[in-house]
Amino acid sequence: MNGILRYSVGFFILIVLQLLIFNNIEFSGYINPYIYVMFILILPVAIPSWVLLLLSFMTGFVIDLFSGTMGVHAFATVMAGFVRPWALSLNISAEAAEPEMSPSSYRNGLRWFLIYTIAVVMVHHLALFFVEHFSFRSFGHTLLRVILSTAATTFFIVLFDFIRSRR
Amino acid sequence: MRSLLNFLLRYKTLILFLILEAVALVMISSSHNYHQTVLYGAARNISGFFARGLEKSTSYFRLRQVNDELVAENLELKRRLEAAASVPKETFVEVSDTVSGINYTYLNARVINNSVNKQKNFFTLDMGSRHGVSNGMGVASQAGVVGVVVGVSRNYSVAMSLLNTEFRLSASIARNDYFGSLAWDGLNYRYARLSEIPHHVAANEGDTIVTSGYSEIFPAGIMVGVLSGEQRRGGDFVTLKVLLSADFKKLTNVYLIGNLTKDERNNLETGVVR
Numbered sequence: 001m002n003g004i005l006r007y008s009v010g011f012f013i014l015i016v017l018q019l020l021i022f023n024n025i026e027f028s029g030y031i032n033p034y035i036y037v038m039f040i041l042i043l044p045v046a047i048p049s050w051v052l053l054l055l056s057f058m059t060g061f062v063i064d065l066f067s068g069t070m071g072v073h074a075f076a077t078v079m080a081g082f083v084r085p086w087a088l089s090l091n092i093s094a095e096a097a098e099p100e101m102s103p104s105s106y107r108n109g110l111r112w113f114l115i116y117t118i119a120v121v122m123v124h125h126l127a128l129f130f131v132e133h134f135s136f137r138s139f140g141h142t143l144l145r146v147i148l149s150t151a152a153t154t155f156f157i158v159l160f161d162f163i164r165s166r167r
Numbered sequence: 168m169r170s171l172l173n174f175l176l177r178y179k180t181l182i183l184f185l186i187l188e189a190v191a192l193v194m195i196s197s198s199h200n201y202h203q204t205v206l207y208g209a210a211r212n213i214s215g216f217f218a219r220g221l222e223k224s225t226s227y228f229r230l231r232q233v234n235d236e237l238v239a240e241n242l243e244l245k246r247r248l249e250a251a252a253s254v255p256k257e258t259f260v261e262v263s264d265t266v267s268g269i270n271y272t273y274l275n276a277r278v279i280n281n282s283v284n285k286q287k288n289f290f291t292l293d294m295g296s297r298h299g300v301s302n303g304m305g306v307a308s309q310a311g312v313v314g315v316v317v318g319v320s321r322n323y324s325v326a327m328s329l330l331n332t333e334f335r336l337s338a339s340i341a342r343n344d345y346f347g348s349l350a351w352d353g354l355n356y357r358y359a360r361l362s363e364i365p366h367h368v369a370a371n372e373g374d375t376i377v378t379s380g381y382s383e384i385f386p387a388g389i390m391v392g393v394l395s396g397e398q399r400r401g402g403d404f405v406t407l408k409v410l411l412s413a414d415f416k417k418l419t420n421v422y423l424i425g426n427l428t429k430d431e432r433n434n435l436e437t438g439v440v441r
Binding site for chain 1: 179180183184187188190191192193194195196197213214217221282284285286287289325352353354
């Protein structure tokens, strides 16, 4: 119960940060951090995959609702939720994998968390930017947006994870 | 039956994934009328409320720029007033009908939420149906055309930005009146493309592009931008690159332009052109 409350608060904070602050950030039209993906990243390791997918969809849907981009974020977050189990298993050490644990750099090491975050965020941003653009015209331009934004999003997520762990 | 159930259980994650992605895709493809959905209307009122709060606290830092714009505009209006006063009167009858001869009405609104970084950009205005805003009104800043209203709630309205790949504007070269279709290509927020200009038309760098007045949304002669000189030839027409005069990264005060005789014109046009 306590866990559900904690994740709900985290969800609320991330959505508000995204809508009020990060949606207003962009540098030179290339970098748009979407830090709300962090919610999908920090859900417990042992969460059933169907719950993960439904929560991912809900996250994207809420963002869509408030930024007027019906379905675009939902599509990207479901994609992220789908690849998360695979990204988790990339190189997680067996003794660290407690089922209730939330993935973090504090417990799993910065290097692992970085790879895990980049993998999921990259998939999310690829889906998001290409669906938003809805064509493969100016492919290079969109790809550059994906790569730069992934770097920015990853930076902020690692930063927030650091703050989260210090508490 | 049993094997089907086994199959479903085994691939339940994949199946759920495909279903959710399908739902998302249906939502995306039907997003053309999402402005009408009740759900979105409610969300817009909430996000409009927050955006207005945020805008209130940040608008303070732009006061100087807003002031400069207003002074420039005042000057321009004074010049026009002068020009209008010096036109000799041609009629002897005094007309007391204040609506006679007026085709467009203007409302002054404030941008409270805006983006330039997406492919389909929209911005939110702090005026809604309560203030007389309706769908299809044009939006221009002091510098030039910026969008058209596509969704209205009681207190807010959402306009499709010129920086939206679905936006089309009938625009013409001011010097020779040749008109074409202006659209954003989704790349740089400072530039748009004016297409369907015939080959023989002389178009030089720096030529002014204004609205053509052929659509019922904008009156003729509103500033859009200037030609950057870059052009692409292909087929029967030339596509010209236009440096937009409105800077979408600092939109603050805008004008809503309503066409009073829009219905009359529409009725006539649909009545004749079947």
